Amino acid sequence: MSAYRICFVCTGNICRSPSAEVIVRARAQDAGLDVDVDSAGTDSYHVGDGADERAVQALKNAGYDGTRHVARQFDEDWFAGRDLIVAMDRGHARILHALAPDEESAAKIRLLRSFDPDLEDLDHDDRRxxxxxxxxxxxxxxHEFTEMIEQIEAAADGLVDFLAERTEHPA
Incomplete structure (x- = not known):
């Protein structure tokens, strides 16, 4: 069985989605999960740029390394190569749904914070x-970067639990 493939998506791929990529990759590795994690933006503003220095610092303060990131734009062809597409907010989810070539692809889209155990019962349109x-x-x-990291970490544990039910653990 091949690795479970996840792509995190935000606007420019320099703050939220690369932070989620780094955090979830680390948490999945710690859990021994066979997962490939990447990220992208809905727009091309920052293609080729590194992560925002404030995001890199917030990640570092939380014990992660975000220095190797290079921003890129999400391509609708990627639906076929990913098992899960994780949007950072409802706007990104709407854009991804519009890009999805079919219902199977659209079914792969989830909001990151929907994995947060404290928020999992919220309606999918809830701004929280x-x-x-x-x-x-x-x-x-x-402060907003620190809060972003905290929100991603809160959802990451629930996402790792979700992944543990869907992946093989390496021997």
Whole structure:
């Protein structure tokens, strides 16, 4: 059996989705899961750029390395090569649904925070399921980036549990 394949998607692929990629990859590896994790943006604004330095710092503060990321744009052909497409907010989910070539592809789309055990009973249109975009946070402390990491981590454990039910554990 091949690895379970996941793509995290946000707007520019420099803050939220690369942070989710790094965190979930680490958590899945710690759990011994056979998972391939990547990320992309819905737009091409930052294709080729590294992760936002504030996201890299927030990841570092939480014990992760986000320095190797290179932003790219999601391609609708990727639906065929992924088992799960994880949107960072409802806007991204709408864009992904519009790109999905068929119902099977559309069924692969989930909101990241829907995996958070404290939020799993919310309606899929509830704004609390969004990971807010921290890009415009200009505070010296970058509170919104820290909050983003905390929200991703809260959902990551539920996502890893979801993956554990769907993947083989390497020997």
């Amino acid at each position: 399921l969004d990971v807010p975009d921290p890009y415009y946070d200009r505070s010296a402390e970058n």
